[in-house]
Amino acid sequence: MIIRRNVKVYNLTLNSRFKSSTTRIFTENLAAPAYKPEVVEANKYDEWESRGLFTAKNSSQEPVFSVVLPPPNVTGKLHLGHALSCTIQDVIVRRKRSLGHNVLWLPGTDHAGIATQGVVENYLKSKQNVTRHEIGREKFNTEVWKWKEKHGNTICNQLRTLGCSLDWSRQVFTMDQNHSHAVNTAFIQLFERGLIYRKKALVNWCNALKSTVSDIEVENKLISTPTDIKLPGYKNLVKFGLMYNFAYKIYDSDEEVIVSTTTPETMLGDTAIAVHPNDSRYKHLQGKRVVHPFRNDTIPVIFDEMVDTKLGTGAVKITPAHSKIDNEVAKRHRLPSIQVINEDGLMQTCQLFDQMKRYDCRQKLVEHLDGMGLLKSIHPHQMTLPMCSRTGDVLEHLPKEQWFLSCRKLNKAASSAVINGQLKINPDKYIKNWINWTEDERDWCISRQLWWGHQIPAYKCSVDKDVIWIAATDEILAKIQASKYLRTAPEDINIVRDTDVLDTWFSSGIYPFAALGWPETYNSIDYKHFYPLNLMVTGHDILGFWVHRMVMLGIELTGKLPFNNILLHGVICDNKGAKMSKSKGNVIDPIDVINGISLENLKIKAEEMYKDGVLNKEELYKAINYHKTNYSNTKGIPECGVDALRLTLLSQDIKSHFVNFDVHQCHANKLFCNKIWQSIKYMQLSFDKLRPIEGITRNDLTYFDKWILSRLAEMVDKVNKAIDEYDFHLATKAIKTLIYSEFCDVYLEATKPGFDNEDEAIGYAHAHTLSAVLNTSLRCLAPIMIYITEELIPKIPDFENNIIHNFNDKNKLYFDYPQTKDFEIWKNKDLENQVTRLLNVTSLVRELKGMYNISNKIKTSIYVKTNDDVLMLDLDNNENIVLHLTKCGYLKINVDDCKYSVSTLLDKDTEIKLAIDDENAFNIIEAAKEKLRNKIKKLEDNLNKLEAKFSTKHYITSVPEVTKALDKEKLLVKKEEIKQLQRLI
Template identity: 70%
Template sequence: MICSYKTFTRNYTQRRLIYSSTKIIPKENLSAPAYKPEIVEKNKYEEWKTKRIFEAKLNSENNTFSIVLPPPNVTGKLHLGHALSSTIQDVIVRRQRSIGQNVLWLPGTDHAGIATQSVVEKYLKTKQNTDRHAIGREKFTEEVWKWKEVHGNTISEQLRLLGCSLDWSREVFTMDEKHMDAVNTAFIKLYKKGLIYRRKTLVNWCNALKSTVSDIEVENKTINGPTELMLPGYEKVVKFGLIYNFVYKILDSDEEIVVCTTMPETMLGDTAVAVHPEDTRYIHLKGKKVVHPFRKTTIPIIFDRFVDMKFGTGVVKITPAHSKVDNEIARHHNLPLLQVINEDGLMENAGEFNGIKKYDCRVKLVDTLNSLGLLKSVSPHQMTLPICSRTGDVIEYLPKEQWFLSCSGLNKKARQAVEDKSLKIEPAKFEKNWFNWTNDNRDWCISRQLWWGHRIPAYKCSADKNIVWIAATDELSAKMEASKYLRTVPEEIMAERDTDVLDTWFSSGIYPFAALGWPNIDERDYRKFYPLSLMITGHDILGFWVHRMIMLGMELTGNLPFNKVLLHGIICDSKGAKMSKSRGNVIDPIDIIKGISIDGLKEKVVTMHKDGILNEEELKKAISYHKSNFSNSNGIPACGVDALRFTLLSNDIKSHFVSFDVYQCHANKLFCNKIWQSIKYTQISYEKLKETSEEVTVEDLTYFDKWILSRLANMVEDVNKSLDVYDFHLATKSLRTMIYNEFCDIYLEATKPGFDRDDIKTRYAHAHTLSAVLETSLRCLSPFMVYLTEELIPKIPAFETNIIHNFKDQEKDYFDFPNSKDFKIWKNLELEKKVNKLLNTIFLIREVKGFYNVPNKIKSSIFVKTTDDKLITDLNRNKIIVQNLSKSGDIKINESINAMVVNVVLDKDTEIYVEISSAVESTAIKEKLQKKINKLEDNLLKLEAKLSSNHYINTVSEISQELDKEKLISKREELKRLRRLI
């Protein structure tokens, strides 16, 4: 009899008998005897693309779910950070599709102005022995486009390899014509609102880039004492962490004052010295001047309350052209700016030091001061060094006219969005960082002195000596607008377009809406999928990107671009160290997927060194890391895509750091094989079924059938709850526990006696359970292991109707995700409690046999002394299964013991006695066990003391603390197991 699932549910709840079909649906056999990722993954992605199953539907009436892939650099290659972020997104969107949502996951790549220009410049130098200045801007731009066409799709192809279900029909590149139009529109709109302005001020200048960088691209590095750094453009190290005290002579006096500085070369641009107005040491110098020893001119002594009387000598040199603090002071005192370092990092307006590199000048200048008797001392000193996060060069502050975005008003709105809960940041601990960003009202310098990028849509318009800057898309529009201000006809106006480009983060900031068609608000994608449902990215670019998207999205579209942000951690190695070239611990995900020998790893990093990607020190560290971590396995074993994805999400992605262990990944490949073998076992088991006219009902399900269904119901609930709140590590843990430990290790073994007997109903009950549990489990697993589940779900043996659950049509483009409420009827906590005690009995027998080296081939007798009537009943009903799972002989309950045994306590009601060989010296083994317990207890006490100390809590990184906590839990569990054996 065939019935619908609703009928089945209603009847079951009314305790009626439910009947199932015994007609088996033919299924294809497995393609190999064991799991081989290279076979399973082959051609599947191309099939998905051909079916266009990842494309969002404009005419769908289903609820929409939309996200964008944070666009990786067009120069990029897949690294573990990309793999983590894209796997998180893919799991989310695959599940959303499988519960009926109309999903858009939009792919794209970023033109990456600085990174791409650097790569192409290096390419031109290596291949053509030329540079951009030699070939000119137009030709250089052509070369970049050529390079992009040849090399720019690498990371997109690698994302396909990773199984990412992106809608490639909508792929975006941030230099596409539509995106360029959106960038120009955004700039002009913001300019007309008065939010973008141009002014001359001190900017962060990177000599290595020959460009300005924004404040948030500057890392303030603390130098605690004399420190040597290798900087771009220098062949020798440059020493920092020193303070130089030198003399300024008072004009027309024998007096002198001592000033101190960490950057002596900037004294060539000093235009004043300053003291505190209440400093009694210097009050008599009011109105006096000092003589500049190199310019042979005088500079004033000024009085300003910003000076710290207690620091150094209480006298401060003022260099307005090269210090932001000094620049502010100069404005208050009307001091001139004298620029002595140019955009190439060379000295200018510096007399005898002209044309020298600034740090070479430092050495020469200090020697000269010393020879003139003006150098008083050089001593160690703590300082903060501004470093360009992109090049590692020391930032110079230079006066330069640039474009800025006013941020105070935009920040207020962005801050308010989180305060009133219209924007949710998850995990909430990062809200503090959000408020730090939005409370920083420094304006954003958005112009860059590059050739590759979005050229600023602004024109310098002049008539006679009058000049006005106009934001416009073309020269004619600029002249028309300028004529209103210059009071002349457009034909008499000269218009010159700005040669600078916009900061890449500006175009990235409008990406969520520009990628969907803005400024054309009638664009169907924009109307249907904007605002986005969610933004997923690393917490390290909360300020760089998320902050900018919120500011620009609210201002330009009137909406938050998304209402929720999920921030994930930064990828680290298995020891908790952040992956970086400088540490040598970077692991290529492609090497994890396909495998690579230790020689292959070495050859790879040597090539990277030759190509200039790694320096000599980074090469040595990489080779050393590979030797210490991968020599024993002769490299990295091939793990496949699914094991990589599953491993990445087996850690708490909301932690500050996410550790990755190659060997855990390989263990998950073995987990894939375990699943493969379970399908194989199920197929073989179905072959043992004989045709029957008997009716198979729910009442025919066995004790272990009902237990595994209860565990299945728990797993489905846990996975759904975990995925709803992005706790992927809890979902993967629940899946692995259910499939590996409970289904494969226990339930499959428990079905073997049933399939070997002639009880037809038991065989069919097992068969229905196997099919339903595998089908449900693999559907829950499918967002994580995309290739394996695609391969196996259609091959799970099945009946026309299953007494447990009937899934919807398998011919759909993707598998429906199991709903928790559909499986609640199988929950049986009382049964689980009973089975747990039975299993604990089995596990204890196994432990004893293992500890006393009793081989499984020796079927030792087991004696159980218990007053627990439920356990007695369960042992008697499942004796064959207990024997099978514990690899033991006869199970004797409350009988006299007539053999040499060791006994262990299960609980207050039950003791277990395991027969051992007469050759085993149980006393010696127990003494050895006690020593092991004592040692473990001692180690635990030390570890607990370490983890609770204030020094440890305040100084050790979060990821290391998490790893230590896991170690503590593991050791406690081990101690608990060992104590049971005494």
């Protein structure tokens, strides 16, 4: 989609009546000699927004298309993941607008409970030297709101910089009054339907955060070798990656059972030893008990099939209070649960170790086991450490009373929607993941021990020892409801509101309908017109955490799917395919790509992030080294501009698991922008050469005019199909191929002789074609490269009646998007095949010049010997263009009078000779041939070495098959290169 200015632009029709089309439309010339993104992008977005061009109409008369922006954290700043997702959505909605749809693209930000609370806590500590506990909940939340008002619009302004055409008039914040009302309503309705309940269960607990965290906040860190890690609250590093083997003595026996664990401190809460029922080593222990060395009691040996007999000793300690797997075993065997680590990460109910930090306890406990003769060994062991992604602390599993959403019924509906085809997932490879998520019968823990967020609308109501939990909007209603169950007057009821808040994923789970006015659907125009949404676009990595929950809650609370189509894109990676992360140092700020940044300023920026606590020292060093390795040649990240960034993001297959981003490719796309810029300048200069003549018709179009129009029709078809299927990389490839390889490199060059031709109708035919092709190409490119197309489309020279098109959309807000049906008349495959053979001749001549190092300053002639009558005619009719493209002096067909030449075969029917008209021709050719022979010999020697290496026994038996396949491909490439060079001698 391109926003219209007050200039004359046109709507494509292909009515062949057009004639007498020489009246010029005068356009403003491009003042700048070259493309400068900072100039082209200036002020355009502000103008679009002030004119309300992104505001959806309160009408359903036109086709409606609605989508919501996955709300970024209010604390956040734009990163390449945002940039990818937002660019995908922006291209879709801009194209929909240009096709006549009434589009709503709804923006919003998420209150991000954990992240925002952490940021403000750090801010208060650094600025006022106070903690949230010192100022209290109410004042702390006031400080969060102040922080949000001051800093919360950063990412929204960055989205504007990126050009995202969001309807800012409808912007949502998930802590706004309307959204909070929707969250409370959702909780109360689900509670009343029996789907939300409260129970004590094991949860992911972060000691540093003092809260449960959802699975998405768990970062499973693989520890391959013994590793020292700095943890919150510990002065010294804590070592992980060790397996501790210790023994339990069989009660009333000298026998012992050895168990293995990576967390020896949890043995203080062991309530059983488990072995497999078929393990012959332990069958004699049926009914036996072992002595717990620190609790002065015994625990049973139990038999359970979950035990892996091949792992360790085949005997497993069972700690129900601190392991989800062990907790399930305990339920089956009715074992007690003993919590030995509290919410502060301190040991409890352990006598000797009470109030010790858990990892200080580990060290002391191991020493005691050793002193008791029970410690058998400690050795390195690979393990996975559950880390809190927010704090860097190691998570514990603790038993705690929490609120849960029952998911079985909701999952069934979500699963059926996909299986029955009502909900489509693109790409469909993720359907399997969806089924896995919806088959998981675990309930969702939706409460968090935070202060910032939606406080749970639930009240603990009690009279004496009778207690009941009630979900209600306020205390009065809660007491009235409770009185029905407690059989007493409301005023006699003691009431306390739950201090916990809801998981942020709960409030974002109702976002698609709450943002449009739910639950007040009776008076919400937006809900009536735009719900359900047409599409949801997000990363595949949150399919289960967010998309799944939106579908569950949407079906249950609105009776409808919140959307019928899901588009999942990949995770952003660097140019080597490594996922971007602080730990790798390879994170790229899209604003740095847009504006450019020096190597020195990259270092300063990283150091500031280290001072602010965003990076640790190791991450700082990795970031600086990454910058030096990747950006030293360019002395930093070169300025690329928004359009080049957007084009680069969409040049990869967004539906693949990972999407690579290369800064250098982005800069190359900036040069592509300049190529387009120079094309417009060439057109303007060429149009100035035209002298008034009487009208021309389509019969005046030349061979190359018709060819480029056929290629244009093919491009329009490919682009429309590709964008409809969200294959943006195929769309960008088709557009770049046409503009770069066909329009600029061939057609534009082929028009130069025409504009200087005495037959002025040829110049006019070229002028009409140039205008039509570039106008159409830029309209196809417009949703992707929004600023340069907005700048250039109005400046494309044209005529009042173009013999190829007639755009009459003066009153439209957006440039029309080219449609396949409007271009089919120009398709001509036979002509394309003819031109391809003609261009193969020019390419071969240029290749000969390049291989033999023959400068364009040396006079050369082309000799073509062929039996192809069509090729002969095409060469004869387009001699001046062939000579212009090859920079040769003469073209001779089936004439053999050249003395000094180099030659090669186009095919079995055609030979191409390049004759040198120079007194040193013989020496030039012999020197070039010798150079070519040396190059071929060098390649053959390298090929022989590779083949010898690949045939060795070590290579055949030891090298992975993947590497062999790549090496085989290298060999084929080298063989083909040698073959191509040999045909030139």
